[in-house]
Amino acid sequence: MSQSSEAPIVELDGLSVGFGDKTVIDGVDLQLRPREIFGVVGETGAGKSVLARAIIGLLPTGGRVLAGQVRYRGQPVSTMGPEDARAFRGGKVALIGTNAKALLDPVARVGDQIARVVRSHERLDKRAATARAVALMREIGINDPERRARAYPHELSGGMAQRIVIAMALAGNPDVLLADDATLGLDATVQAQVLESLVERSRERGLSVLLVTHDLGIVRHYCDRVAVMKAGRLVEVGDVEPFLAAPANPYSRELLDAARARPTLQRPLAEDDRPPLVSVRDLTMHFAVPGSVEPIRAVDGVSFSIAAGETLALVGESGSGKTTAGQCLMRLLDNTDGRIIFNGRDITDLRENAFRPLRRNMQMVFQEPYVALNPRWRVRDLLAEPMALIEPMTSAERARRVAELLEAVHLPTALAEARPHELTAGEQKRVGVARALATKPSFIVFDEPTTALDIRVRAQIIDLIRGLQSQMNLAALFITHDLNSVRSLAHRVAVMHLGKIVEQGSTEAIFERAEHPYTRKLLAAELPVDCEPLPPGDIAA
Amino acid sequence: MRVSPRQFWRRQPRLLRIIVTRIALIVPQMFGVTLIAFLLIRLLPGDPARLILGNFATDESIALYHQKLGLDKDVWTQFAIYLGNVLHGDLGTSPFTSKPILDDLADRAPATLELILFAVICTVGIGVTIAVTSVVKKGSAFDWGARAYGFAAGALPDFWVALLLVFFLYYMLGWAPAPFGRVDMMLTPPPTVTGFLTIDSLLAGDFEAFRSSAGRLILPILTITIVNAGAVTKMTQTVFAEIWAAPFVEQMRACGVPERQIIRAALRNSLPPIISVSSFILGFLLGAAVLVETIFSWGGLGQYAVQAVINSDYAALQGFVLVASAFILVVYSIADILYEVVDPRIRT
Structure with missing residues (x-):
C-alpha cells in the first residue's frame, strides 16, 4: 500500500513542541500521504495528542513550537493569516477528539451544531445547512437523523455523540482527519461500529487519516502505516504488516508483546459443598424517571453466587446495569427487590448501623480512582482511614500497616507522602485497591479496574489482582467490559444485557462455546492484534 | 386508548409546561407575601388609633376608632378583611396625603x-x-x-x-x-x-x-x-x-x-x-x-x-x-x- 510517488498532504519537518522548559514533542518527522490511514501509537504521555493539535495549529495553553514546522500541501501552517488558519481548520484538516460528550455545546441542538460548522466553510442559508447536517448524520450511520438532529447532547449516548463529532469534522469537507483516541472509553461493540463508519467514510471520500490510539488492535485492523511514539519521539515508522511481523525497535516489541499476551484462561474452582460466600437472588433495581410512569429497569431479576476465593466476572456494555448491580451488592443503593445473602446472612434489609460492622468484610474498588480519592489527602491518610474505622491503633502500627499495604500493591513506600494528583493513572488504581484491602475483606467488588489504562499498565493491574486473590483467598466480583482481562482473572463469567444476565458459565465455556447471540456479538467486537485463532494448546495450558 | 392527565401534560410543549407551572406557583406565593406584609405591620410598636387621634384622645374615642379600623376583632378576621380589601384593589387611604x-x-x-x-x-x-x-x-x-x-x-x-x-x-x-x-x-x-x-x-x-x-x-x-x-x-x-x-x-x-x-x-x-x-x-x-x-x-x-x-x-x-x-x-x-x-x- 505504498504511495510514495505522490507528494504528502501533511508533512512534519523536525517539529518540536515545548511546555515551559519541558519538551513534549522532540524533532518529529512525518509524512501523511493522500488516502492513507496512518496510526500513531504510544502510551499516555507520549505526546500523541499534542502532535495532533500541533498539526491544526491549536496547541493547548502554554504550548509553543520550539523548532521545525508543519506543512499542508507544501505551505507552512504557521505562515497562514488568522482568517486562512480558521478556514484551514475544519476546511482542510479536521480534528476528532476524545470524550465526545464534552466536545458538544450542551445547550445547542446537535443538528444546529453541525450546521454551524457547515456554514463556517460554505455560504449557505440556514435551511440548506441543516439539510446538509442531516445528510451528514445519515452518512455517518445515525438512524432517523431528522429527529436526532433536534436532540441536545445530554440526550445522546456516548457512541451517538461520537458520531455527531465525526459528522462535525466532515462538515467542512476536509481532506485530512486527525482522530485523537476518538473511541476511548466507548464499549467494544460501539467502538467497532464507530471506527468502521469513520474508516469507511474516509475511504469513500479519499481522505487521509491520522489515527492516534493506544490500541494496537485498532492499528492492525484499520491502518496502512504506523508510527510508534515514545516520550515525544517517533521510535519507529513503517507499513503495518511488516511492523506487526517484526518490529525493529525494542520498545515497539514490548508494546506488541503486551498487546498480544493472550492470558491463560482461569480454570473453575473445584466443586465443593460449602455454601457460597455471596449469593444474590432475583436482584432488581428500578429507578423512577421524573415525568414518566415507566421506571428504568437498570437491574431486572439477576441471580448469581460467588464462592470463597472465586472470581465472577460481570461483563456487558455500558448501560447494561453491571455497576448498578455491584452497588446494590455493597448496599450503596437500596435494591427494589430480591435478596442478597453474604456469609449465610441476609443483608438485604439490614439497617445501616447493623450493616456497618459487615462492611469491613466487603469492599469496593471504584471505577475512577482519581474521583474516589480525596484530592487533599496524602496516600498514607487515604490508606489509614478505613483501618481507623475498625480498630484503634497507635501511629507506629498504622505506619507499619500502610507500608504493608503499599508493598502488597507493589508501590514504593515513598509514595505514602504523595497526593492523588501526583500519581499516574496506574498508581491511582493501585492506591484504590490498597484502600479496599486495608480492612482485610473476604470479598471485593472491582468496578472496571482496567478501563482507560495503557496496555502495559493494564497487564500489571491484572497481575496484581490475580496475585492478591491467590494470596488472600479473596472472593471477587469483577465488573468490566474488557474481555481480555476477564480471560485471565475470572473463574466464571456472567454476561449482562439490558439489566438481565443472558448467559452464565465457566470462563472457558463462555469464551469457547458461547451460546447466546449477544455473547457472541460481544466477543466478535474485540479487535485482536493477531487475527489467526490461538492454537488449541495455548488455551488448555 | 385513554390518555391519562399525566401523559396529556407530558405531551404539551416544554415552554408551555414551564410557564404554566411557574404561574400556578405565583398564587400561593402572593398569598404568603400578603400575610407577611400584614403581620409585619402588626408587629410595629404603637397604636395607630392613638397615633392618628393624638395624645389627648379619650379612651372612648380610641375604642371607637378601633372599631372603625376593625382593630377590635381578632387578628385572623382582620387579615381576612384586609385580604378582601386588597383583592378589590383597596389598600386603604393615607392619612397624610388623604388619597387612596x-x-x-x-x-x-x-x-x-x-x-x-x-x-x-x-x-x-x-x-x-x-x-x-x-x-x-x-x-x-x-x-x-x-x-x-x-x-x-x-x-x-x-x-x-x-x-x-x-x-x-x-x-x-x-x-x-x-x-x-x-x-x-x-x-x-x-x-x-x-x-x-x-x-x-x-x-x-x-x-x-x-x-x-x-x-x-x-x-x-x-x-x-x-x-x-x-x-x-x-x-x-x-x-x-x-x-x-x-x-x-x-x-x-x-x-x-x-x-x-x-x-x-x-x-x-x-x-x-x-x-x-x-x-x-x-x-x-x-x-x-x-x-x-x-x-x-x-x-x-x-x-x-x-x-x-x-x-x-x-x-x-x-x-x-x-x-x-x-x-x-x-x-x-x-x-x-x-x-x-x-x-x-x-x-x-
Missing part, C-alpha cells in the same frame, strides 16, 4: 420602573460586554482595567457618583440636563398610556417631550450603571471564563467556526447566572434607587416609602411592601422561566 394609597403608588411607580428597567438593561449590557471582552482578550490592558473596575465598583457609593456626575456633566460642562425631575417643567407631559414618559411621548408624537425625558434619564441611569455593572462584570467573568476554557469551545475552534460565533455560543452557555444576577439587581433597585431618586428629584416609589416611614404612615408602608413584593415576585418568576428556557438540561 393605590392612587399614590400608581402615580409614582412608573417613574421608578422606567428608571430601573432602563438602568438594568444598561447595567447588564455593559457589564457583560466588559466581562466577555476581558476574558477573550485575557492579559490585555483592557482585561486589567476591567478587573480593577470590577474590584472598585462595589465600593462606590451611588449618591457620590451621582453628585460627581451632576457636578461635571451638568454644572461644569453643561452636557446633561438639570437634575430636576423626569421632564422639563415648561413642557406638558404626554397623556399617560404606559406611564413611561419616553414611550408615552413617542406614542403621542411629541418629540420635544421625548428628548427632554430621555435626556433626564441619562444621568440617573449612568449612576446606577456605574455602581452596579461591576457586580455583573465580576460574575460574568467567572462564569464565562470557565466556559471559554471548555472542550466544546476548543472543538468549535478546531472545526474552523469563526471566533464571533464561538463567543456567541459560549455566552449562550453563560446565560443562567446572568439571568439570576439581573433579576436580583432589578428587585434590589426598586428600593435601593432611593438616593438616586432623591438627588434627581425623581418622585419615585423609594422616596414615597421613605416618606411613609418618616410619617409613621403604616397603611402607605404596607401598600408599598405589598406592591414591591408583587413586583419582585413577578421579576423572579420571569427569571425562573427564562432560566429553564435557556438550559434544556433542566427537566420539566
